Amino acid sequence: MASFNRRMLFLVIFTASVFCFWANPSVAELPRLKQPAKAGDSLSFLVVGDWGRKGEYNQSLVAKQMGIVGKKLNLDFVISTGDNFYEDGLKGVDDPAFYESFVDIYTAPSLQKQWYIVLGNHDYRGDVEAQLSPILKGKDSRWICFRSFILNSGTVDFFFVDTTPFVDEYFTNPGNSTYDWKGILPRQAYLSQLLKDVDSALKQSKAKWKLVVGHHTIKSAGTHGNTVELEEQLLPILKANDVDAYINGHDHCLEQIIDSESGIQFLTSGGGSKAWRDNVKPWNKEELKLYYDGQGFMSVQITETKVDLVFYDVEGNVLHKWSITKDLNAAA
Numbered sequence: 001m002a003s004f005n006r007r008m009l010f011l012v013i014f015t016a017s018v019f020c021f022w023a024n025p026s027v028a029e030l031p032r033l034k035q036p037a038k039a040g041d042s043l044s045f046l047v048v049g050d051w052g053r054k055g056e057y058n059q060s061l062v063a064k065q066m067g068i069v070g071k072k073l074n075l076d077f078v079i080s081t082g083d084n085f086y087e088d089g090l091k092g093v094d095d096p097a098f099y100e101s102f103v104d105i106y107t108a109p110s111l112q113k114q115w116y117i118v119l120g121n122h123d124y125r126g127d128v129e130a131q132l133s134p135i136l137k138g139k140d141s142r143w144i145c146f147r148s149f150i151l152n153s154g155t156v157d158f159f160f161v162d163t164t165p166f167v168d169e170y171f172t173n174p175g176n177s178t179y180d181w182k183g184i185l186p187r188q189a190y191l192s193q194l195l196k197d198v199d200s201a202l203k204q205s206k207a208k209w210k211l212v213v214g215h216h217t218i219k220s221a222g223t224h225g226n227t228v229e230l231e232e233q234l235l236p237i238l239k240a241n242d243v244d245a246y247i248n249g250h251d252h253c254l255e256q257i258i259d260s261e262s263g264i265q266f267l268t269s270g271g272g273s274k275a276w277r278d279n280v281k282p283w284n285k286e287e288l289k290l291y292y293d294g295q296g297f298m299s300v301q302i303t304e305t306k307v308d309l310v311f312y313d314v315e316g317n318v319l320h321k322w323s324i325t326k327d328l329n330a331a332a
């Protein structure tokens with residue numbers, strides 16, 4: 001009898017936990033991925049954002065230059081900061097846009113590496129679960145997309161954060177757009193669990209470098225400017241955990257801001273296709289190291305003690321370089 005009760009208890013707990021997971025998938029910890037670094041723990045990757053336009057608006061030209069730079073740097077992987085498919089994400093797993101905007105565009109041999117991808121607001125206007133589906137990975141094995149996840153590679157931990165559900169406007173004033181909030185609601189529970197998960201993952205991290213990636217800006221002099229919801233909710237967590245940089249897209253430009261108070265680098269790489277000319281807000285010149293209102297992308301090379309950032313335009317010309325160094329003995 002006692003063993004029957006134990007079996008029943010186990011069954012109840014098991015059923016309850018399955019139900020909790022099913023009812024609120026965010027209860028689970030963030031997925032953790034690992035990619036080995038090169039010898040000596042060095043790492044190189046490209047960052048591109050706001051790109052999926054079937055090759056138009058110079059997407060193909062940016063892709064070509066990414067291929068050339070990628071070869072020089074012997075890339076480990078590529079990061080996409082979101083808005084992967086314009087205007088309204090993917091219609092489903094069989095949407096030909098997956099080939100027209102991704103598979104058939106980034107064809108250079110050097111870009112045949114893993115792509116670590118977050119979703120942007122335009123992706124949320126389509127079938128979000130299609131972009132998250134393993135079926136896409138079956139069509140092109142480079143494709144790795146989760147809402148939020150952690151990637152460890154050598155001395156670096158990356159924290160990919162799903163930023164679209166933070167933005168009030170998409171809920172209160174969506175205009176003619178329809179957003180796919182399946183898996184997000186109830187919204188406050190989703191956001192507070194996500195913030196908790198990111199905070200505890202950052203606290204656990206022993207990595208020398210901590211980089212956070214999201215679609216939306218936190219600090220930007222571009223058209224969209226700062227995202228107030230992220231400044232209020234995510235930024236304090238980044239500051240409390242000594243994050244080195246926050247990397248985003250959303251503003252269609254290339255940009256580097258170093259926050260004078262926290263020292264955090266705010267890096268925008270949103271020039272994957274259509275760019276917005278002449279739309280820059282005034283910003284403290286000490287902080288704004290680069291603002292380029294054209295198309296392009298960014299490369300990052302990291303060793304245990306140094307990060308090298310390079311920004312490129314649509315022709316592959318170097319627009320701007322920056323190095324960040326860290327004492328080998330300094331606390332991570």
Ligand SMILES: [Zn+2]
Binds near residue numbers: 250
């Ligand atoms: Zn966007």
